[in-house]
Amino acid sequence: MNDWKNTLYYGDNLAVMREYLADESVDLIYLDPPFNSNRSYNVLFRDESGDDSQAQITAFEDTWHWNRTAIATYDELVTAAPLPVRNMIAAMKEFIGTNQMMAYIVMMTIRLVELHRILKQTGSLYLHCDPTMSHYLKIILDTVFGAERFINEIIWKRTTAHANVGKRCGVITDSLLCYSKTSDYTWNNQFVPYSDDHIGSSYRYKETDTERRYASRDLTASMQRASSGQLYEWKGTRPPSSRCWAYTEEQMKKFEAEGRILYSKTGYPRLKIYLDEMPGVPLQNIWTDIPPVNPQAKERLGYPTQKPLALLERIIQASSNEGDIVFDPFCGCGTAIVAAEKLGRRWIGIDITHLSIALLKYRLKKLQDNVDKAKFGENFVVIGEPKDVAAAEHLAQSNRYQFQWWALSLVQAMPLGGSVGDKKGRKGADKGIDGVITFLEESEGKPKRVLVQVKSGNVGAKDIRDLRGTFERENAAIAIFITLKSPTKPMYDEAEIAGLYFSETWGKKYPKIQIFSIEDLLNGAEVRMPPVRATFGNKNAGNEKKVNGMQNGLF
Numbered sequence: 001m002n003d004w005k006n007t008l009y010y011g012d013n014l015a016v017m018r019e020y021l022a023d024e025s026v027d028l029i030y031l032d033p034p035f036n037s038n039r040s041y042n043v044l045f046r047d048e049s050g051d052d053s054q055a056q057i058t059a060f061e062d063t064w065h066w067n068r069t070a071i072a073t074y075d076e077l078v079t080a081a082p083l084p085v086r087n088m089i090a091a092m093k094e095f096i097g098t099n100q101m102m103a104y105i106v107m108m109t110i111r112l113v114e115l116h117r118i119l120k121q122t123g124s125l126y127l128h129c130d131p132t133m134s135h136y137l138k139i140i141l142d143t144v145f146g147a148e149r150f151i152n153e154i155i156w157k158r159t160t161a162h163a164n165v166g167k168r169c170g171v172i173t174d175s176l177l178c179y180s181k182t183s184d185y186t187w188n189n190q191f192v193p194y195s196d197d198h199i200g201s202s203y204r205y206k207e208t209d210t211e212r213r214y215a216s217r218d219l220t221a222s223m224q225r226a227s228s229g230q231l232y233e234w235k236g237t238r239p240p241s242s243r244c245w246a247y248t249e250e251q252m253k254k255f256e257a258e259g260r261i262l263y264s265k266t267g268y269p270r271l272k273i274y275l276d277e278m279p280g281v282p283l284q285n286i287w288t289d290i291p292p293v294n295p296q297a298k299e300r301l302g303y304p305t306q307k308p309l310a311l312l313e314r315i316i317q318a319s320s321n322e323g324d325i326v327f328d329p330f331c332g333c334g335t336a337i338v339a340a341e342k343l344g345r346r347w348i349g350i351d352i353t354h355l356s357i358a359l360l361k362y363r364l365k366k367l368q369d370n371v372d373k374a375k376f377g378e379n380f381v382v383i384g385e386p387k388d389v390a391a392a393e394h395l396a397q398s399n400r401y402q403f404q405w406w407a408l409s410l411v412q413a414m415p416l417g418g419s420v421g422d423k424k425g426r427k428g429a430d431k432g433i434d435g436v437i438t439f440l441e442e443s444e445g446k447p448k449r450v451l452v453q454v455k456s457g458n459v460g461a462k463d464i465r466d467l468r469g470t471f472e473r474e475n476a477a478i479a480i481f482i483t484l485k486s487p488t489k490p491m492y493d494e495a496e497i498a499g500l501y502f503s504e505t506w507g508k509k510y511p512k513i514q515i516f517s518i519e520d521l522l523n524g525a526e527v528r529m530p531p532v533r534a535t536f537g538n539k540n541a542g543n544e545k546k547v548n549g550m551q552n553g554l555f
Helices: 013-020 068-080 083-096 100-118 134-145 196-202 249-257 309-319 335-342 354-370 389-398 400-410 461-473 489-497 518-522
Strands: 006-010 026-031 044-046 052-056 119-129 150-157 173-180 213-218 220-222 243-245 261-263 269-274 325-328 346-351 380-383 435-441 446-455 478-483 500-503 508-511 513-517
Touching: 006 013, 006 354, 013 100, 013 346, 026 100, 026 309, 068 083, 068 100, 083 100, 083 134, 100 119, 100 134, 119 134, 119 309, 134 150, 134 173, 249 261, 309 335, 325 335, 335 346, 335 354, 346 354, 354 380, 354 400, 389 400, 389 518, 400 446, 400 478, 400 518, 446 461, 461 478, 461 489, 461 513, 478 518, 489 513, 513 518
Parallel strands: 006 346, 006 380, 026 119, 026 325, 325 346, 446 478, 478 513
Antiparallel strands: 044 052, 119 173, 150 173, 213 269, 220 243, 261 269, 435 446, 500 508
C-alpha cells in the first residue's frame, strides 16, 4: 500500500461507492447522514399528495421527497437487494406510505447495503443519528448487517439542558448505532478518567515517601473461581470457608516482593492498588464527558452539525488501528477525516458540496501545518473537482454556488454565505464578498482580512471599481477577484489604482487588488499576501470579525 493516497470525492456517495470502492476495502465507517432534528423543524410526516397524517415528524432542511429518484431506488431494492432487505423495505412502504420519510428510508437503505459491501470482515460501522430516526435506522441496520451484528447503541450527551422544552422532556442526546461485519471485529478498550469523588473514596490512602495514592483491595475471591493453586495458607492465614485466594501463591510472593501487600492488625493480607497504574473506568455506552462544539470552542468552524474532534477520536481509537482505512460517506466539515489523519489512519471522504470539500482541505492543511507534516496537497487527492477550464465552465453552468465554493478553495479562502444541506447556496448580506482569508499582522497584534469575490459570467472594469469600494468600506488589507472569463486590460488598470498594502511584520508590499482567472489558478498562480498562520478555527471564537453584518465564518 505504499502508493496509497488519502482521497476526497466530490459527488453523490452512492455513485462514488459503486464506482471507486471495492468489496471489503475499509476498516471503519462513520456516517452522520443529513437528518437531524436540531436543525430543521416542523415538516409534517405527510403523504406526497398533500394529505396530512396524524403523526408529525421533524426533517432535514434539504427535504427528501417521494419522487422519481426515490421510486427508482425503491424498485431497485425490491428487485435486486438481498432477500431480507427486499422484504423489509416492502413492509416499510406498507407501514409508512409514500412520503418524505419513506424517501429518506429508501435512500439510506441502498447506501447501507453498499456500506456493508465495502466493509472488511474485521470492520465496524457507527451511524450517528438522533431520536427522530434512530428506531427506523436500527431496523434497517438489523436487516442489512443482521441483528446479531449489533454491538451498541451509544448515547452521547450533545448539549446542556434546555429551559424551553414545552410539554416534553428536553432532548439533549444523539445516538450512535454501532454494528460489525462479523463477530471478529476490531476493538481496543477505552477508558475514561476516574471522578474526583471516586478517587477520594477509593484511593484515599497515600504513601508517605512517594506520595502515591492507593486503594486497599480484598485478596480473596469466590470459591466458584477456586483451583488447586488458590487453596493454600499464606503466612498463617486462610480465606473464609466460602472464599479462596484470588491469586496463586507465586503471584502472592511477587506482590510481597514488590511491597504491594498490606497486613491488618490481625495479620490478614490486602492488596495495594496504585491510582497511577489504573487506566480508568472502562468505557460505557453513555458518553457525558465529551462536550459539544460551543461558540467559544477553539475548534469551532461555524458549521451547524460540526461534531467535536474528541468524539471521533474516541470512535476511531476504539474501532481501528494505525494504518487502517476510515471512511466517511457524508463528511460535511470533515471531523472524522481530521481525526483519522491526526491518529495515523488512512482515510476516504465523500461529500456532495464543494463547500464541504473546500472546508476539509483547509482543516487538513491547518493540521499538517501544526504538526509539520507534508505540505498541503501532497498526501491526499481530490476526485470530482474541475481540472481544466472546460470542466470549470461546466460546473458554473450547472450550479454557480458550487463553482463559487470550488473557486474559493483554489486560493484557500473561507466561504461566506454557504448553507449546509442547501446545494444551491445563498448570498451573504454583501453580494460583493464571497470569501475571506485571514492573516495576522503581528506588528499590530490583530488579524487582517483579504476579501475574495468570484465571478462566472461576463466581467469588466466596473466589477473592479465595485470591489474596490467594498474593499475600502470594509477596511480590508487586500481584495482578490477571481473570474472564469479572461480579465481585460481596463480591469488590470483599475486594480493598479488601488495601490499597495505594506506589511510591517514582513516588510513587504502587496497589490491591494489582485485579479486571477480560473486558468491562472489552475496553472499554479498564487495570491500575493503575508503568510497565513491559520485558515479556519476560532482562536477567539465568539468574537469573530464582521463583514457588513456577516459573521466571519461559514454562515
